[in-house]
Amino acid sequence: MTGKSIPIDTSFTHIRPRFEFTVPFSEVEVLERLKRIKEKSADELTGHLIDHHLILDIPVNDRHYWSPQLSMRVEADEDDPSKTVIKGLIGPRPSVWTMFTFFYFTIGVAGFFIASWGFSKWMLGEFSHLIWALPIAMIINLTAYRAGKQGEKLGHDQVEVLKGFVREVLDL
Numbered sequence: 001m002t003g004k005s006i007p008i009d010t011s012f013t014h015i016r017p018r019f020e021f022t023v024p025f026s027e028v029e030v031l032e033r034l035k036r037i038k039e040k041s042a043d044e045l046t047g048h049l050i051d052h053h054l055i056l057d058i059p060v061n062d063r064h065y066w067s068p069q070l071s072m073r074v075e076a077d078e079d080d081p082s083k084t085v086i087k088g089l090i091g092p093r094p095s096v097w098t099m100f101t102f103f104y105f106t107i108g109v110a111g112f113f114i115a116s117w118g119f120s121k122w123m124l125g126e127f128s129h130l131i132w133a134l135p136i137a138m139i140i141n142l143t144a145y146r147a148g149k150q151g152e153k154l155g156h157d158q159v160e161v162l163k164g165f166v167r168e169v170l171d172l
Contacts, residue, residue, distance in 0.1 A: 016089055017091070019086075019087070020085065021085070022086075023084050023086060023170050024082070025084055026082060026083075027052070030084045034049055034169055035049060037169050041165060045057065045058065045162070046058070046059050047070075053072070053074075054074070055071050055072075056071075057093070058161070066092070066155040067093065067155055068155050068162060069092070069093045070090050071088060071089045072088040072089075073086070073087045074086055086166075086169075090159055090162055092151075092155075096151075104141055104144065107141050107144070110133075111137020111141075114130050115131060115133040115137070117130050118130030118132070
């Protein structure tokens, strides 16, 4: 795999980009590389390796609300034990992801039910301002989406640091 640059897609359409590579190294070799490179990159990245799962973060001094996190799993290839499958995810820290998911869900459900109430009033011939809940909920969710995309831009350089770590480990 040396000499090739395999892209890790973190484009506009991916909120939490995932990647999967099969490398021609044994599982033990990959885990040793992870430990060695993680120790070498201690000033740029923090994290911990538990069994076959690595979680990497940006150091606390450089971390901000939108800082990404890398989660990687190392597994032996079922078809060829001399190879290893590495699956990963680069995205917001779990607290940020959970908060946004909760926000989208809460605003969406509340907007739907309040607008349903307003529509039922309207169908009964009564006027209700509640009918505006659905477009308002959509605008609020779009605003949250745009805020998330802006945060993604703020964390872009740190995503590149994490992608560089993956490329170094995999020798890409």
